[in-house]
Amino acid sequence: MPYSPEDKKRAVMRLRRIKGQAAALERAVEEGTDCKSLLQQIAALRGAANGLMAEVLDSHLRELFGSAKETVAVREARDPDEEIEALMKTLRTYLK
């Protein structure tokens, strides 16, 4: 779960924008828009996905390891080494 209600709202806004970009691209493909413009729009969609990733990653790191009281309490039960392993598994897909 993203760290705060504001984080959550921002993530939802970003996801709606991504859906909108995908829908616009779908129309563009069906209308036969030239590839050059499609490539730019796909690059923008990917940029939006990367921005979302950065934001959720930031929330996740703060939730797991940050100093905020509410999260310090929650994470007592967790094994930090396992959390790091799970996190690295996802990050490695970005480092190929």
Added chain:
Amino acid sequence: MPYSPEDKKRAVMRLRRIKGQAAALERAVEEGTDCKSLLQQIAALRGAANGLMAEVLDSHLRELFGSAKETVAVREARDPDEEIEALMKTLRTYLK
């Protein structure tokens, strides 16, 4: 415009999948799904955007420079150097 009707259909299918992934992620964020799972889903969405990029790029290169007769005729009017410059402008966003 993607190279063939098959290319077009494949691109539309990919875009629908991306929309579905974004919608599923939106629900997941609203339901408070843990960040670990969100990060995996975002990585998958980005992978789908990259797959689409590769496909449209492949179509674009064939359209611009391939040997198929219909595209050879179309591109007579184009300046290949300008096309390359436009293409590199998009590709550079992937090479930062």
Added chain:
Amino acid sequence: MPYSPEDKKRAVMRLRRIKGQAAALERAVEEGTDCKSLLQQIAALRGAANGLMAEVLDSHLRELFGSAKETVAVREARDPDEEIEALMKTLRTYLK
């Protein structure tokens, strides 16, 4: 500092390989090797840099937040929020 002497040794080995790849590429360019082969070699060099990044990142996360005793002691003096901010600053360059 990478987490353990083994980590350190592995990082040094990876860096030597990267130096060797860059030296081989320099010779290849000077000898006029075709671009296709250069592009493959550059992709391999970049893959090696990404592999190193994943490894040092893994060490860093364990050092900062892992359960190993020696690092738990060291990090008492640190502000986890600042560490996360610094880490995200670097990771964002991968998420553009």
Added chain:
Amino acid sequence: MPYSPEDKKRAVMRLRRIKGQAAALERAVEEGTDCKSLLQQIAALRGAANGLMAEVLDSHLRELFGSAKETVAVREARDPDEEIEALMKTLRTYLK
């Protein structure tokens, strides 16, 4: 082969810089420099590899498909579809 002697010289300069960055990183790892600084330096090295990739790719596209006379002559013998396939094979490693 990169497109022109200037392209070649620039590629060699970039590769020397990459070798220098890898050598500096090797020393930094051996001296126990903190991970945060290592991660920044690795990100810079990867940025340099991406910059080189963009440059060689640009040369390659101009060589294969550009309007310059010397390359138009050379490529008569080549199959553009095969060239595109080979190129996409490398680019796909960047689109994973």
